[in-house]
Amino acid sequence: MNQRNIEPCWTCRNRRIQCDQTCTPCKKCQKAGLECFDKRPFRWVKGVAIRGNMRGRSFQNNTESSSEDNDNMISVSARVKPATNSESEFHSHLHFNDNERICKLFIVYDSDRNPFRSLIPLGLKDPVLLKSLLALAARHHVNTGRSFHYANLPTEPGLINANRDALSFKHQSIEALSRSVQHDQLRNQDTTVASIFLLIFLDLIESGGDGWNFHLEGVKKLITSLYSQSELQAGVNYGPGETVQEIRGFITNQIHLIETLGATFLRPKLLSQFSSFGQQELQLQETVEKSFLGCPEYILTAIQCLSVQRDSISSSASLDLATVASHIRETEYLMQFVQNFDCYAWASNLQRSRNPSAQEVSNLCILSQSYKLGTLLYGRRILDALIKEESVQDELISELLGLIDSLKDDPDLFKCILWPVFVAGLECKWQAQRDFLIGCLERFWTLTSCLNAVNAAKILRDHWQEKDSESSNNPKTQWIFDIGKLGRDWLWI
Known part of the structure; x- marks a missing residue:
């Protein structure tokens, strides 16, 4: 642990508790499982400004996009604009803060082999995947620090605003996915499969009982269609440290796990049978560093x-x-x-x-x-x-x-x-x-x-x-x- 200045951390100040001011992260943040910030972290907002006449406004609304923009799913900077007008600052915040929390959450042991560390940077290039990532991280941000006994009651003004933002990101994500699955080219992209896959994890964070099985059925259909195509090339490089085949293997195995454990307490015969391309070979290669x-x-x-x-x-x-x-x-x-x-x-x-x-x-x-x-x-x-x-x-x-x-x-x-x-x-x-x-x-x-x-x-x-x-x-x-x-x-x- 690194010794730090005598000033209390922002997280403890925001929680209105006394910081021990001993190290980074401080012991109180560690015990509570919270991110220990020295200064107020960036906050996502819908639009180009937090307050004033430009609050809630974006540079380009979805309804105003041209047909060419719809085919290309529109650029990230036009559809999801951070509070600061610096995209690099936004990307840095996503990578170093919420990226870290999400990466560690949905894997046994976090490492540089963690497949989520390849999925998240891909979202910076794909607007549909980015929206699912934002929805996931925003909801987790809302939940962090809330009491177990009052977790469903976000009554503090800051939490109410954050909850509204998280719902907005989720709405945008589902809208973008809806357009993608109706588009012949976009439907057959691995990033579309990954976007739906992430919505299952979003449901775990939101409740664990609102829609994961519908997302599961949808992603199974896409996987069966996409992964069985003969023209797929397994070894094409598809992100830092991962290949298309490796990402597909990770998603396929986790879908198998979710389906198996999820079926144990569902109404009988609610889920369809899932048998995807290469599943048998992938299951023989168990590795704890790529397991949920x-x-x-x-x-x-x-x-x-x-x-x-x-x-x-x-x-x-x-x-x-x-x-x-x-x-x-x-x-x-x-x-x-x-x-x-x-x-x-x-x-x-x-x-x-x-x-x-x-x-x-x-x-x-x-x-x-x-x-x-x-x-x-x-x-x-x-x-x-x-x-x-x-x-x-x-x-x-x-x-x-x-x-x-x-x-x-x-x-x-x-x-x-x-x-x-x-x-x-x-x-x-x-x-x-x-x-x-x-x-x-x-x-x-x-x-x-x-x-x-x-x-x-x-x-x-x-x-x-x-x-x-x-x-x-x-x-x-x-x-x-x-x-x-x-x-x-x-x-x-």
Whole structure:
């Protein structure tokens, strides 16, 4: 850490707390998970000025653009003008501030191999991708520093204005994408695929239950169409340190992960099947430096198969005995498949650009174990639905809670375990366990500023209240089915 001047940082002054003035970043900003600024950071506004007669005005409105401009999606400087009239200053702000936060958020370990570090500079050349990036960064900026318990109430004047700006960027992004997907040439660009992909992450930051599955279905269709074209050239250089093929591989793998974990709590058969160009080869090349969550592909395969089983038995009353017996055998096989997974071997053999420390390997092992145990709990409840029983899983739950607790001091990995935390929450019976998990969700919020953590806490509290009110005479609810009937389609990642 660097020693700094005696002046308190701008972030602490803005929060109206006393800065410790010891180093950069200061300890209070570090603890709160905030960016520590010495001076007031730049602020995005819609238009060319923050105040006065020019506030809200742009150099060129979308409706005034010529047909040629529409074909070229209009230049960045004409459509998204920063508060300062210096594009280089704007690009610098995007790169050094919000770029850093977003890059670190949606990857296990940030490094120069992080694919987001190639996507973001591309946005400076592509106006559609830029709008999605701005919408993502602006919403994250609004969430940063807000209280977990009052995260949905941006009542401070500064937050109200920032929230309005974030909504404006989102509106612009969706409008630009709508034009792109209707344009034959623009629809078949990798930047259009990447723009839709980023809107899934925007939904995680906004709520986790507003539209990610619609974006997912749209991007899957574009990927299937685009990546299967025979004229595609895999090795063309497409940005700093990345190729077209590498960026496609990253997006494809993350779509596979989102689809797999998202399907576990959706209404049965809501998502279409996804099989993209080169997916099988890409999945064999696991590397932690290009992974969103670090969930082993082996475990993801089992989760995907278990979700299929769940969907198949969602109307089990209509299944004959032979079909039920077949589902039981398949589910038991999948459970054994998961049980056989060697977490330590996986963590030790991951591809890396550097030699990991023993602690890093140990924590990655714990991360994979948390997904393993969460998957076993999920599979057990599917099996229970088939055999009409409710197994006692107290030991497995206690073990999973211990794994979650052991990762609380590793911010890189703790931000990756929302799915296991949510599964554990659905199983917890005791108040101490529940309080612990709410604390974990608050910790997740502090690290990520993603509102799906706040909503996960609300859903779990409602679930616990319903479970506690069940009498012995009433049938027990089966969360593997009921959690997908909440009126919104939640994504817990």
